[in-house]
Amino acid sequence: MADERDAALGAGVGDELDGADQGGLVGGGGANGLDAGLGAGGGAGGPGGGPQEALSLNRPRILLMGPRQSGKTSIQRVLFTKMSPHETLFLGHTDSLSIKFVANNPFVQFEIWDFPADVNLSEGIMFADQLLSPDLIFGNCAALAFIIDAQDDPSSEALTKLHEIVSVARHVNPDMNYEVFIHKVDGDLFLSEDHKIEVQRDIQEQVELELEEVSDEEISFSFYLTSIYDHSIYEAFSKVVHKLIPQLPAMENLLNILIASCEIEKAFLFDVVSKLYIATDHNPVDISSYELCSDMIDVVIDTSCIYGMSTGAPLNANGAALAISASTDNLIAAGGDGAASEAAALGDAAGASAADTGVAVDDPGEAGAGVAAEGSVADGDDVDEDREQKLENLAFDRQSSSLIRLNNNMILYLKNVASYLALVCMVRSQNYEKQGLIDYNVECFRKALEELFRPSPA
């Protein structure tokens, strides 16, 4: 089931454009002349993406750079194609620029550019028979994620590379954010948190020292400890994506108002497909709360994959299609008090198949309309019919909602608030007594969000 769900989700992310095997870039008429359309075989896939959309150099983009084997492609594949971390062991070397357009919903759309390790930036890089100069690469770039392999011996190669990149990029785009992922902090080498922090401090010092002379002005660096084997890569990448969303402060404000008016402990707005959170309230993000809320999406989608029906679904007694609202009420797992036990409890629930965990589905009669995936997947070389079919069957729509009661007096509340965007909250049971109030406020939140992203009239 998990595989099926993952395949479905993977198909929804967007198409991958590989400079090596795509048709030529056709010059386009972007606002500043930088737009380029894909000649053939491209297309922005994913929910919300239209068919045969152009590859636009005006879209926000995140560049993935770093030394060989540092984990660049693995990060892209795990986050945006739902590749399982273990499968990344079989990835080959990246020898040409590959671009993925991520368009899971209309609110968060960007490109991921995965560079080969040995790119010579001052000369530019070939993509689909066209030379992309540093101006084109960095010009509209929102963030550069530089990946350092923490399991590799501290990396003079990585530092030299970073130095080279920053020297070129500074001239083109002084406002760019540099995100350093201290990656692969997993396994026996990184059992203790203290060791991780020590490694981070070490690398941070080395980076600052290395780049002292590049610019007189301060360069903005953020450092993250990441691994594809846990949630850390999701959390880190979420923070990078936040920098691409101009409406972020307004969304945070809305979430702050929501949690204050409903006495909610923590609220996340998740992109359901990638499981990146695109906004949260002002309370600090505790990784175990994040894991719980993120795992809840898995539970809901797994349940939806089992019980959700698309067109042609069997009919219930009233003649309505059996639809999934995946209301997973009263899911109680073992554990004691506190966040750790919550994590353990839901970890079990999410790890096992949903059918094993006592997930109950709402009365289908109440669940509303049948399930249909919103948006469509554009044709692409790597998206076969089977995967498209699975995406259509992905049961997450306006009706999707779920409630999970934990045995430590906490409730997890999930509600779809826009196309492939879910609000996931943690609420104390005693504060959930006025359920109607929460539902009402969440509906207000949904409407405000809709307003926020409504294109302003010309």
Ligand SMILES: Nc1nc2c(ncn2[C@@H]2O[C@H](COP(=O)(O)OP(=O)(O)OP(=O)(O)O)[C@@H](O)[C@H]2O)c(=O)[nH]1
């Ligand atoms: N332990 C561990 N291994 C990882 C992690 N991320 C990636 N790897 C492994 O690192 C190896 C290299 O990963 P790639 O994604 O191919 O690295 P790359 O930077 O794209 O490599 P090039 O294309 O050669 O530049 C693979 O064997 C991955 O399985 C991680 O978080 N932890």
